[in-house]
Amino acid sequence: MRRAARLVLSLPYLALAAAQQPDVVNPDSAVLKEFNRRVSDYVKVHKDAQSAVHRLKPTGSQQAIKEHEHQFAERIRAARQGAAQGNIFAPEIAQEFRRLVSVTMRGPQAARIRRSFESAAPVHLRTLRVDSAYPSTVPLQSTPPSLLLNLPPLPPQVEYRVAGHSLVLRDTEANLVVDFIPNAIP
Numbered sequence: 001m002r003r004a005a006r007l008v009l010s011l012p013y014l015a016l017a018a019a020q021q022p023d024v025v026n027p028d029s030a031v032l033k034e035f036n037r038r039v040s041d042y043v044k045v046h047k048d049a050q051s052a053v054h055r056l057k058p059t060g061s062q063q064a065i066k067e068h069e070h071q072f073a074e075r076i077r078a079a080r081q082g083a084a085q086g087n088i089f090a091p092e093i094a095q096e097f098r099r100l101v102s103v104t105m106r107g108p109q110a111a112r113i114r115r116s117f118e119s120a121a122p123v124h125l126r127t128l129r130v131d132s133a134y135p136s137t138v139p140l141q142s143t144p145p146s147l148l149l150n151l152p153p154l155p156p157q158v159e160y161r162v163a164g165h166s167l168v169l170r171d172t173e174a175n176l177v178v179d180f181i182p183n184a185i186p
Contacts, residue, residue, distance in 0.1 A: 031096045032152050038088045039158065039169075042178055046157045046171060049075035073174040077131045085130050088169060088179040097167060098184050100150050105186050109146035128163065128180045134170055138163070 026032065052075050056068040077083075089097065105113060134140070143160045151160060154169075158178060161168040167184035168177055 029096070031092050034090070035088070035093045035096075035152060038090075038093075039154065042088060043155050043157050045076060045079045046174070049079060050173070069173070069175055073131075073133060073171075073176050076171065076174050076176060080131060083130050085128075085180060085182075087130065089181045094181045094184070097151070097181055101147065101167065101184050102186060104147050104150040109144075113144045113147050128166055128168065128177055128182075130177055130179055132177050134161070134168075134175050134177055136175075 049072060053068065053071045056065065059065065080087075086094070104110070140161060143162055148160065154160065157172060159170055159172050161170050162185055163180075165183050165185045166180045168180045170176065171178050
């Protein structure tokens with residue numbers, strides 16, 4: 001009887017604790033499964049383009065590296081003709097990402113994330129376009145790990161970047177803007 005009474009008394013505290021837990025990525029959600037499927041489809045395009053471009057031998061030549069990156073990016077663009085903002089971050093996916101970022105930016109790590117953004121060189125791109133090169137003159141500001149922890153993990157071919165208030169999905173090898181969410185970062 002005492003055990004049952006303790007359980008009944010502790011239920012409000014458990015409910016309060018659960019309510020205070022931050023929302024985290026639910027990898028089983030249909031929206032995030034769709035995001036993962038779209039990213040996987042992009043990675044297939046990436047790998048197909050990679051196999052069509054000669055393999056870059058180790059070199060110290062900036063020109064050779066840039067030429068390889070350019071050829072690789074051109075193959076991806078050709079395979080993704082008509083790609084536009086929202087092809088990966090469809091409206092319902094973008095909405096979920098904005099929610100996840102918002103929850104993170106209100107959570108216990110919010111102050112640390114804001115300090116991280118403030119201490120880094122600000123990244124402002126005049127215009128973001130899908131399949132455009134991420135400008136080499138713009139720093140690749142690292143995304144704070146505490147923010148990344150609340151976003152779905154990515155394969156090594158792509159990464160999240162923050163540019164101004166946008167969350168960018170960037171191809172790490174072809175240096176392309178794969179997709180982006182405007183106004184994702186408050």
